[in-house]
Amino acid sequence: MTAEPAAAVRPRNRKQLIVEAGATVFSERGYHAASMEEIAAGVGITAAALYRHFPNKYALFAECANVTVDRLVAALGDVPPDAALADVFAAVARVTVAHRGAGGVYRWEARYLNAEDRRVLRGKFAHVVGRVADAVRREYPWPGEHLRAVAALGAIGSITMHHNSIGRRRVEDLLRASALRVAATDPAVDARLVDLPARPVPRTRRSEILEAAVPLFERDGFAAVTNGMIAEAVGLVPSALYRYFPGKADILAAACLQAAGLLAQAVEQNLRRTAGPHDALIALTATYVAYSFEHNALNSVANAEIVGLPAALRRPLVAAQREHIAVWEQHLRQARPELDARQARVLVHAGFGVVVEAGRRLRWQDSAEHRAAVAALVMSALDL
Numbered sequence: 067m068t069a070e071p072a073a074a075v076r077p078r079n080r081k082q083l084i085v086e087a088g089a090t091v092f093s094e095r096g097y098h099a100a101s102m103e104e105i106a107a108g109v110g111i112t113a114a115a116l117y118r119h120f121p122n123k124y125a126l127f128a129e130c131a132n133v134t135v136d137r138l139v140a141a142l143g144d145v146p147p148d149a150a151l152a153d154v155f156a157a158v159a160r161v162t163v164a165h166r167g168a169g170g171v172y173r174w175e176a177r178y179l180n181a182e183d184r185r186v187l188r189g190k191f192a193h194v195v196g197r198v199a200d201a202v203r204r205e206y207p208w209p210g211e212h213l214r215a216v217a218a219l220g221a222i223g224s225i226t227m228h229h230n231s232i233g234r235r236r237v238e239d240l241l242r243a244s245a246l247r248v249a250a251t252d253p254a255v256d257a258r259l260v261d262l263p264a265r266p267v268p269r270t271r272r273s274e275i276l277e278a279a280v281p282l283f284e285r286d287g288f289a290a291v292t293n294g295m296i297a298e299a300v301g302l303v304p305s306a307l308y309r310y311f312p313g314k315a316d317i318l319a320a321a322c323l324q325a326a327g328l329l330a331q332a333v334e335q336n337l338r339r340t341a342g343p344h345d346a347l348i349a350l351t352a353t354y355v356a357y358s359f360e361h362n363a364l365n366s367v368a369n370a371e372i373v374g375l376p377a378a379l380r381r382p383l384v385a386a387q388r389e390h391i392a393v394w395e396q397h398l399r400q401a402r403p404e405l406d407a408r409q410a411r412v413l414v415h416a417g418f419g420v421v422v423e424a425g426r427r428l429r430w431q432d433s434a435e436h437r438a439a440v441a442a443l444v445m446s447a448l449d450l
Contacts, residue, residue, distance in 0.1 A: 081119045083109050086168065089130040093170030093226070096374025097127060097178045098289050128183050130171050135190040137161045142197050151201045155245045158198070159222050159238040169226025170373075177287045177370055195219065202249045210253055210439070217424040217443045218245035224419025225412070232408045240409060244416045244447045251446040253439035260352040262332045262360060272310045274300045276321045283318065284363040288371045319379040322368050326386040329357050333393060343400035344450060350394055351417070351444045355437050358421050362430040369422070391415075398448060417444040 087108035091100045102123055106116040120126040141157040162169060179187065199215040206214070221244045225237060232240075268274040278299035282291045293314055294304040311317045336353050340346040358365060372383055394414040399405055405413070424440045 080109070080111070084111075084116060084119055084126070085129050085133055088126045089133055089165075089168030089171050092127060092130055093168055094373065096371065097123075099374035102126070124178075127171070128179060130168070131179060131183070131187055132190070134161075134165060134169050134172060135187060135194065137165065138194050139190055142194060147200075148204075149201070151205045151249060152242065152246060154198060154201045155218065155222065155242045155249075156238070158194075158219065159242045159245070162222050163225055163234055163238050163241070166225045169223065172223070172226070206250050208252060213253065213424060213427050213439065214249050214251060214443070216427045217251075217420045217440075217447075218248040220419035220421075220423030221245045221248055221416040221447045222419075223423070224415040227419065228411075228415050230408055230411045230415070232412060236409075237412055240412055241416060244413060244449070247446040247449055248420060248443050251443050253442045260332070260336045260349060260356055262328070262353070262356050271300070271302075272320075275307065275310055275317060276324065279314070279317045280321050280364050280367065283367040283371075288314070288318065288367060315375050315379055318367065318371060319375055319383060321364055322372065322383050323386065325357075325361050325364050325368075326383065326390070328361075329353070329390065330386070332357060333390070337393075343397045346397040347394075347401055347448065347450055348445070350397065351441045351448075352437070354418070355421060355441045355444065358425055358440075359430060359432040359437060362425060401450060402448075413448050417447045420444050420447050 084105065088100075088105045091105050091108060095104075100123070102116055103113045105126070106113045109116070116126075120129070138158060138161055141161045142154065145153055145157050195212065195215050198219060199211045202215050202218070203211040222241045225241060268277045275296060279291070279296045282295055282299065286295075291314060292304075293307050296314065296317065297304045297307045311320070332353050333350065336349045337346055340349050368383075372380060375383075391411065391414055394417075395407065395410045398410045398414060399407070402410075420443050421440055424443055428436045428440070
C-alpha cells in the first residue's frame with residue numbers, strides 16, 4: 067500500500083521569515099520597486115499566503131523598518147548600564163553586521179512611513195542614541211557627545227550600505243575600533259578649506275528641469291512627485307517635459323550624474339595641492355564633507371532612490387561611486403599600509419556613514435564649524 071504524502075507543516079516562525087525576506091528585498095530594491103510577490107517567493111510561499119500575515123506592502127514595510135532598531139534596543143538591553151563603551155559598540159556591531167542585508171530599510175523610513183509610525187521608530191532610535199551617548203559621555207566627558215554618538219553609529223551602520231565581502235568577526239572588530247575612535251574625537255578643530263566647482267547656472271531648459279526637480283523630490287518624496295509638478299515648476303505643460311527626459315527616473319539619474327561630475331572635478335583639483343597620502347586624505351575628507359553639505363538635498367534623495375532606478379540608469383552612477391571610492395582606497399592604503407583592500411573599503415564607507423549621520427544630526431546647517439567637526443570625525447573613523 068502506498069503511503070499518502072504528509073501534509074506540509076507551516077513553520078511557526080513564518081511571519082518572522084517574511085519580515086526577514088521583506089527587509090532584504092526592500093533594502094536591495096527600494097520600497098517602490100519591491101513587490102509582495104518577490105518577497106513571498108523569497109520565503110517559498112504564494113503572495114496570497116503572505117497577505118494572510120500582512121494586509122499590504124506598507125504594513126510589511128513598517129514592520130521591517132522596526133526590525134533593526136528593535137534588535138539594537140534588545141542587544142543594548144543585555145549590556146550592563148555601566149558597561150565600557152567598547153562593549154556597547156561590540157553589541158551594536160554584532161547586530162548590524164549579522165543583519166547587514168536588511169539594514170538599508172532605515173534609508174526610507176522618513177520618506178515612506180506615516181507620521182505616527184515615523185514618530186514611534188524615531189523614538190526607538192533616540193533610545194539607542196541616548197544609550198550610546200551616555201557611554202560616550204562617561205569615557206570621553208567633553209561637549210558634543212550626541213554628535214559623536216550618532217557619528218560612531220553611522221560608522222558601524224555603513225556596513226548596510228555596501229556589499230564588500232569580508233569576514234564577520236573581522237569587520238565587527240574593524241567597525242568597533244572605528245566607532246571608538248570617532249567617539250573619542252574632539253570635533254572643535256580647524257578644518258582645511260577647499261574649493262568646490264560652482265553649481266552650473268541653469269541656462270538650458272534641460273538644466274532648469276534638473277534644478278527644479280531635486281527640491282521637489284527632497285520635499286515630497288520621489289514617488290509622490292509627478293511629471294506635471296516638475297513641468298509646472300519650470301513653466302512647461304507636462305507633455306513638453308518628454309522632449310528633454312523620458313521620465314522622472316531619468317531626471318533623477320541625470321541630476322545625480324551631474325553632481326558626481328562636480329565631486330570628481332573637486333577631488334581632482336584639490337588633490338593637486340597635496341603632498342603625500344595623509345595630506346591627500348585630509349583634502350578628500352574636506353572635499354567630501356563640503357560636497358555633502360552643499361548637495362544634501364540631492365544626496366538624501368539619491369541614497370533612498372538610486373537602488374530603485376532601472377539598471378541602465380543606475381549603472382553609470384554606481385561606476386562613478388566606485389571610481390570615487392577607489393581614490394580614497396588608494397590613498398588610505400598608502401597612509402596605512404597594514405590595511406588590505408577590503409579593510410580599506412570598509413573604512414572608507416565608515417567615513418561616509420559618519421558624514422551622513424553627523425550631517426543629519428546637525429540638520430545640514432552649513433557652516434565652517436560644522437564642516438570642521440564632521441571632517442574631524444571622518445579622519446578619526448579612518449584612524450588618521
